[in-house]
Amino acid sequence: MNDSLPRSFFSRPTLQVARDLLGARLVHVENGVRLSGLIVEAEAYVGETDLGCHSKAGRTPRTAVMYGPPGHAYVYFTYGMHWLFNVITEDEGFPAAVLIRAVDPTEGIEIMAARRAGRPRKDWTNGPAKLTQAMGISAPFNGLDLCAPDSPLFFEPGDPIPDARVTTTPRVGLYTVPEPWKSIPWRFLISPS
DNA sequence: AGCACGATTAACT
DNA sequence: GTTAATCGTGCTC
Numbered sequence: 001m002n003d004s005l006p007r008s009f010f011s012r013p014t015l016q017v018a019r020d021l022l023g024a025r026l027v028h029v030e031n032g033v034r035l036s037g038l039i040v041e042a043e044a045y046v047g048e049t050d051l052g053c054h055s056k057a058g059r060t061p062r063t064a065v066m067y068g069p070p071g072h073a074y075v076y077f078t079y080g081m082h083w084l085f086n087v088i089t090e091d092e093g094f095p096a097a098v099l100i101r102a103v104d105p106t107e108g109i110e111i112m113a114a115r116r117a118g119r120p121r122k123d124w125t126n127g128p129a130k131l132t133q134a135m136g137i138s139a140p141f142n143g144l145d146l147c148a149p150d151s152p153l154f155f156e157p158g159d160p161i162p163d164a165r166v167t168t169t170p171r172v173g174l175y176t177v178p179e180p181w182k183s184i185p186w187r188f189l190i191s192p193s
Numbered sequence: 194a195g196c197a198c199g200a201t202t203a204a205c206t
Numbered sequence: 207g208t209t210a211a212t213c214g215t216g217c218t219c
Contacts, residue, residue, distance in 0.1 A: 043200070052200075054215095062215065079201050080212025086200085099200055119203095129201050173200050 004154035007147045010070035014089040014096040018044040019188045021087075023161040026103055028135045029152045035111060035135050037103025037125055038158060041189040043171045045086070046096045052174045052181040055095030066095035071147035075137060082129035083138045087146060087155070101128045101172070101187070108135075167191045 005024065010017055019042075027036040045053035054076070055063050065074050066088060074086040074097050086097035103125045105112050112134040116124040125131040132138060137153065146154050168185040 045200075054200080057216065060216070076200085077214060078199055080199090080214075082201050084200060101200085127201070171200070176198080177200095 003156050004147060004151070005071075005157060007069070007071040009155075010087060010089050010147070011091060012089065014044040014046045014098060015186065017087075017089045018042045018098045018186070019166060021098060021100070021155070022166060022188055022190050023158040025106065025156040025158050026100060026131075026135070027107075027154055027156055028137065030108075030111075030136055033108055033111065035108030036156075037105045037131065037135065039100060039103050039155075041100075041102035041187070043099045043101055043188070044089075044096070044186040045099060046186070047090075047094055050096075050181055052171060052177040053096070059095075063095060065143045066097055067093060068143075069145075071145060073141050073144040073146055073153065075132075075139060075142040077139070078129075083132040084128045085132050085137050085141070099128060100131065102126045102189070103131050103135075105134070111136075161190055165191050165193075 021039050021042050024039050025036050026039055027034060048055050055066050059067055065072060069092045070088050072088045074088055076084055078084060086099045088097050090096045105125055112124050115134050125134045141153055145151060167189050169187045170183045170185055171187045174182050
């Protein structure tokens with residue numbers, strides 16, 4: 001039993017899920033130890049018509065999990081060396097997800113520090129592949145049900161972030177994606193204080 | 194079978 | 207500011 005965000009949270013429009021995940025906590029219970037971080041940046045990827053979204057290629061072995069139920073993990077490998085973590089959104093059959101791009105470490109600090117050895121604290125989890133490395137998220141987590149009561153990886157609600165503290169910008173890294181998808185402001189972040 | 198490219202990062206100049 | 211690292215995926219031949 002835990003206090004994790006329910007499936008109904010993820011079974012909503014992807015933009016809303018991305019925005020509302022700001023301030024929530026991503027938790028990985030690893031060998032009985034909690035690793036967690038406050039979500040400070042996320043991006044929405046919304047269906048086959050979004051040419052920045054992997055599901056633009058339709059249903060393939062890689063994108064199959066995006067067509068499944070909301071609240072499951074989509075973890076994929078890119079640039080030959082990095083794992084990126086997403087959570088599936090909207091109704092089953094509609095291939096959309098939110099990419100978790102950055103967190104602020106809150107629990108399991110020493111383990112994260114060891115996995116990001118030699119780097120300053122601000123560089124531990126301030127990128128989508130950095131946080132998966134620090135929190136120990138990779139291939140085996142793909143397809144995992146993050147809403148299952150016994151899941152080792154899940155989200156916990158946090159203090160709501162008011163609109164005044166939320167910034168939106170275009171999504172990062174979509175160099176060859178055509179407009180309007182390249183510039184549409186589907187990246188959400190907690191504004192620098 | 195071959196190829197271009199990628200929801201990135203770290204190390205450079 | 208630029209660029210190498212490194213390999214799975216999806217597309218073309």
